Amino acid sequence: KVGEELIKTGIAEKNKIHRIYNGINLDDFSKLNESSRTNSREKFNIRNDETVIGTLSRLVPDKGLKDLIKGFALTHESNSKTKLIIAGGGPLKDELVTLTEKLKIKDSVIFIGWQNDVPQTLSLFDIFCLPTLREGFGYVFLEAQAAGVPVIATGISPLTETMQDGESAILVSTHSPEEISTAIQKILDDESLRIRLRENGLKNVRERFNQKNQLDEIVKLYNSLLIRAGFALAPGVCRVSYMHSEEI
Template identity: 35%
Template structure:
């Protein structure tokens, strides 16, 4: 609970008294950081005490740092660089965000959901297959900073909603991506293949 979150924040050197929104991904165009920063600027004007945590490295590093400065949000955006301690970062957060323009099925998203974090994500590629809008997370159209800000605000101002989304996110992962579920679906797949080849 609260103690775990505090310990995780201390171990990474993150502010203890802020509401932390975060994402873990390469700093590349497809990941949509620029729209997240615009959304965060809108959100910051409405909700006090927020910081945005960006974990990852990539070709846009300098460009994104410059964008953050020009938007006037540099004091509240923390670039962690490339990190291996993903589970500690996730434990430190209050809200996980995925602003991607296109995406496969990002491991960090599944890990965030497994950590019971509420998630706001873009409705792209494989994401709607794991997140049901308003049930196991909030889905927004890609490149829509205003809608992304509104979805983040909804989750942050309504702790019951945040809890419900986080709980449902974890249940989704347990049902669909746990080792047992994976083994069962692999077994089904093998049986199908065997049947098609008339081996079974």
């Protein structure tokens, strides 16, 4: 979308734009297993028979957290063995707590503040949901996928570009607690859907947003520019590599 805007405004020509997405360091998620998940759940007193819908976000209006809480409340009416965990901090917290009290779900919503270990925190969740109203890139959605957690997001740019609705995530409308609740219930009721979202989410991150691939792309682009400019063949000119420069 940024590239399209650059072309539209005349800032850049189409043939001079090379898109490279942000990447996830998958090594950060490689140590997650059932044991780490169990430890995380025990830390916050989550029972084995409880399902956790979770989010990790700044607590600000743009993140759609009131919609998330309302959507969770609708789900909780018919599924009392659900918990909502909200990780993060921000100026909206008091309003969010008040909303949980108003909806009579305060005991089922846990605010855990900012957590240093993002992969470990995400391993707490059975479903990740963040109905954001606007997003720069949506790094946290890809982190959730890297943690093997089914994702519910909003169908806004750039999320429609980084995730495929019904395959690697479920995308809902903004300001729609009803759609959020329906998506949560659909994932809870359909094991094959849970498996598909989990597997395709992991595949999405590994194939399209693996940090190593992104670094490879950057190095490849820089070296192609050097060659195009006629410098790469000159004695003593350095070719870009991962950790250092090499004379060629």
